[in-house]
Amino acid sequence: MAFSMWLSEQCARVEMTQADLMRAVNADPGPAEVSRQAVSRWFTGAAVPSASSLLSICDALSISTGGRAAALRLVAEHSKQGAA
DSSP: OOHHHHHHHHHHHTTOOHHHHHHHHHHSSSSOOOOHHHHHHHHHTSOOOOHHHHHHHHHHTTOOHHHHHHHHHHHHHHHHHHHO
């Protein structure tokens, strides 16, 4: 499964839009501010979030520890494919 598909499914599960997710990630004081375009790229599979943004995403979506590990694997796979 691609990270973009995982993200779409998780947002649908909690009825969160891309705009809602952007606001939630930006409300977290940890990562730098995330743009609407960056969130759109996550959903289309053109990019993946940074580690700090991913943790904010998981917090916003109430993702369990196991779910966080799965998300990290998907991001790592995407990064590996981009390097190949």
